[in-house]
Amino acid sequence: MVLLFNIIFQVSDAISFLLLSAIGLAVIFGMMRIINLAHGEFITVGAYGTVVTAKMGLPLPMAMACGVLVTIIFGFILERLIIRYIYGRPLDSVVATWGISLIVSQSFLIIFGPSIEGLKSPLGSFQMGDYSFSEYRILLIFISFLILVLLYFLFMKSRFGTLARATIEKPITSSALGVDVQKVYTITFCIGAGLAGLTGALYIPTMTCVPSLGQAFIVSAFVSVVTAGASPFIGLVPAAAFLGSFQTGITFFYHATIGLIGLLFAVIMIIRFLPSGFSGLIKKGK
Amino acid sequence: MGLNNILEIKNIISGYGTTNVINNISFGINESSILAISGRNGVGKSTLLKTIIGIVESKSGNIFFMNKNITKNRPTERSILGIGYVPQGRDIFNSLTVEENISLPAISRRMKNLKNELEKIYSVFPILKEKRNDLGGSLSGGQQQQLAIARSLIFNPKVLLLDEPSEGIQPSIVSSIAEKIHNIAIELKTAFVIVEQNISFISKLSCDCFIIDKGVISSKISSKDFSDVDKARKALSLEL
Ligand SMILES: Nc1ncnc2c1ncn2[C@@H]1O[C@H](COP(=O)(O)OP(=O)(O)OP(=O)(O)O)[C@@H](O)[C@H]1O
Ligand SMILES: [Mg+2]
Numbered sequence: 001m002v003l004l005f006n007i008i009f010q011v012s013d014a015i016s017f018l019l020l021s022a023i024g025l026a027v028i029f030g031m032m033r034i035i036n037l038a039h040g041e042f043i044t045v046g047a048y049g050t051v052v053t054a055k056m057g058l059p060l061p062m063a064m065a066c067g068v069l070v071t072i073i074f075g076f077i078l079e080r081l082i083i084r085y086i087y088g089r090p091l092d093s094v095v096a097t098w099g100i101s102l103i104v105s106q107s108f109l110i111i112f113g114p115s116i117e118g119l120k121s122p123l124g125s126f127q128m129g130d131y132s133f134s135e136y137r138i139l140l141i142f143i144s145f146l147i148l149v150l151l152y153f154l155f156m157k158s159r160f161g162t163l164a165r166a167t168i169e170k171p172i173t174s175s176a177l178g179v180d181v182q183k184v185y186t187i188t189f190c191i192g193a194g195l196a197g198l199t200g201a202l203y204i205p206t207m208t209c210v211p212s213l214g215q216a217f218i219v220s221a222f223v224s225v226v227t228a229g230a231s232p233f234i235g236l237v238p239a240a241a242f243l244g245s246f247q248t249g250i251t252f253f254y255h256a257t258i259g260l261i262g263l264l265f266a267v268i269m270i271i272r273f274l275p276s277g278f279s280g281l282i283k284k285g286k
Numbered sequence: 287m288g289l290n291n292i293l294e295i296k297n298i299i300s301g302y303g304t305t306n307v308i309n310n311i312s313f314g315i316n317e318s319s320i321l322a323i324s325g326r327n328g329v330g331k332s333t334l335l336k337t338i339i340g341i342v343e344s345k346s347g348n349i350f351f352m353n354k355n356i357t358k359n360r361p362t363e364r365s366i367l368g369i370g371y372v373p374q375g376r377d378i379f380n381s382l383t384v385e386e387n388i389s390l391p392a393i394s395r396r397m398k399n400l401k402n403e404l405e406k407i408y409s410v411f412p413i414l415k416e417k418r419n420d421l422g423g424s425l426s427g428g429q430q431q432q433l434a435i436a437r438s439l440i441f442n443p444k445v446l447l448l449d450e451p452s453e454g455i456q457p458s459i460v461s462s463i464a465e466k467i468h469n470i471a472i473e474l475k476t477a478f479v480i481v482e483q484n485i486s487f488i489s490k491l492s493c494d495c496f497i498i499d500k501g502v503i504s505s506k507i508s509s510k511d512f513s514d515v516d517k518a519r520k521a522l523s524l525e526l
Contacts, residue, residue: 169381170377175392178365
């Protein structure tokens, strides 16, 4: 019983980590085909925004909201200055966002130094048999699920969602029907940035606060989005579920390093034998 | 041409890259009138409509809509001002439901009472009401054509640009679409610019027809010459 609970916890924890790592990247890639190599830095911005405002005395949830807000503003400015000029140019977007990533991480190093004092992990932990579980990480599992539900309603059921899906499918026709495509892109980019910021805000209490902290999410983020395929909106959940279970399984029987190697191995196999990713698989099944 | 023209094109030159497809075209159209445009494949009929809605930029000349110069406006702005556009091949959103397809222009305009407007559209196109929750991509060609027209009518445009509405559609539906266009022009005071190669379709609209060749209007055929299909065919084949 305890063992079963532990397995469910470990798997859900791994899946929610993959999901939260990838969600901002997936929204921006799925919507605008921008491969955002500065994704990790967006996460860093959210994390620092949270830590700095928390140190100023804000309660943690408020500080996290500030972290998200700062990242949205950061994303908005970047979109206005750079990103909007490279829509429809995926390769250029790689170079441009890589440049942004370098500038931002070095700026953090200059402004904040090699590390700042982090936050304590909120909530406590409880014991079950031989295992101890962090309550905060269990909360994160529920939060990641909640975010997915909210995003589903935003993109599938809201008026903005209709505009966004039309714009993804046929941007030129959408504009000829009166959709302000540019505005839809700006809003979506800010949503993607805000989600990345939220990831940083949510995980920073469990991490040390260094300028390169975003890098911890990059591998998970990119493997999830790559295996999700061309339509990350459809493929992300199954991709994260598969990769998370696989990684936890191997970690369980061997150890964490082997688990990570196994994860990357699985990704290579998926790319090799399922080149259109999980979304391709789902679309074919329909 | 005159002040009462709802849409007026003056000396438009446009094309792709350095090649010009439209070489100096001018015409005007009144409120609630219909104008047909025909010509051989590849002469630039679609390019002309794209230039009017703004997807293709005009290199010189001016476009006036309700006496406002819109030559520099983006497609989004032109659409919001009241120009509807049904592209060749229809460009239905496959991943949106039929109702979402129709609602899209209304949503982008933040129109109130969308429900009422939808009911009006459904009374003109009952088949779309039946299929309202199906995905746009699952409709047949004729149904998609009706959907594309419905999608542009939802915001009561002053001018509707239609690119080959009869393409790939069975004759009986062609004539029912022609009839609907006729009624809409009269009842909603919508002006139509219709690119069309189907002669019986044009003759049903009883409107003037411009023939385009080599990027200019090579001739104008008046509605009288379309009064019967044989005469029309003769007039067009002389020109094409
Ligand atoms: N996107 C484009 N880029 C470059 N050239 C184009 C493009 N679209 C059309 N053309 C060229 O412009 C010319 C006119 O094309 P257009 O589609 O306007 O013709 P059309 O009269 O609508 O033909 P059809 O009757 O086949 O629909 C053609 O020579 C075509 O090759
Ligand atoms: Mg054409």
